[in-house]
Amino acid sequence: MSRQNKQFSVRFWLFFIFMALNALFWMGFINARGNDSQQTQEQHTCACTLNCMDRRVQRPVEEGTKKECRVDGVDVITQAGMVKVLAENEKKFLIDNFREEIELSVKEHGTKKVTIVAHHDCVGNPVSKEKQIEHLRQAKKTVESFNLGVEIILLWVDAPFKKAEVIK
Numbered sequence: 001m002s003r004q005n006k007q008f009s010v011r012f013w014l015f016f017i018f019m020a021l022n023a024l025f026w027m028g029f030i031n032a033r034g035n036d037s038q039q040t041q042e043q044h045t046c047a048c049t050l051n052c053m054d055r056r057v058q059r060p061v062e063e064g065t066k067k068e069c070r071v072d073g074v075d076v077i078t079q080a081g082m083v084k085v086l087a088e089n090e091k092k093f094l095i096d097n098f099r100e101e102i103e104l105s106v107k108e109h110g111t112k113k114v115t116i117v118a119h120h121d122c123v124g125n126p127v128s129k130e131k132q133i134e135h136l137r138q139a140k141k142t143v144e145s146f147n148l149g150v151e152i153i154l155l156w157v158d159a160p161f162k163k164a165e166v167i168k
């Protein structure tokens with residue numbers, strides 16, 4: 001073999017070994033990531049909430065949903081006056097969107113329980129507490145009609161927006 005040929009051969013093999021190591025590294029990396037996401041799904045449990053957009057209720061609703069549904073994470077779907085929209089069941093575009101988002105939460109995050117929220121001083125639904133509780137019960141029927149096999153829990157947040165209570 002000429003000297004040039006030898007040099008080429010050595011370079012070729014060095015390049016080949018480098019690429020092979022590279023491939024092994026990335027395969028290992030991808031594998032590790034796969035295991036990681038499986039573990040994440042096993043370790044975490046998720047519920048979903050149909051909440052108002054009001055800033056004051058976000059924290060108590062997340063905490064209340066975690067507690068009542070015994071989960072450590074909550075998917076959040078928001079709408080101003082959520083219970084009014086769900087109870088009236090007229091704005092088809094919004095209702096379809098809620099249904100799709102709950103379905104995603106169920107299929108992708110393993111959600112089995114959904115909370116529906118009404119609260120004191122709601123700008124999206126400025127009616128009495130009694131009327132809002134009626135809306136909550138009607139909203140439950142709308143979500144039940146989605147047939148997603150989820151348990152539904154109704155929540156009410158009163159002033160001063162510290163905690164969510166369950167409405168039976």
Ligand SMILES: [Zn+2]
Pocket residue numbers: 052053054080081082119121122123124125
């Ligand atoms: Zn509101």
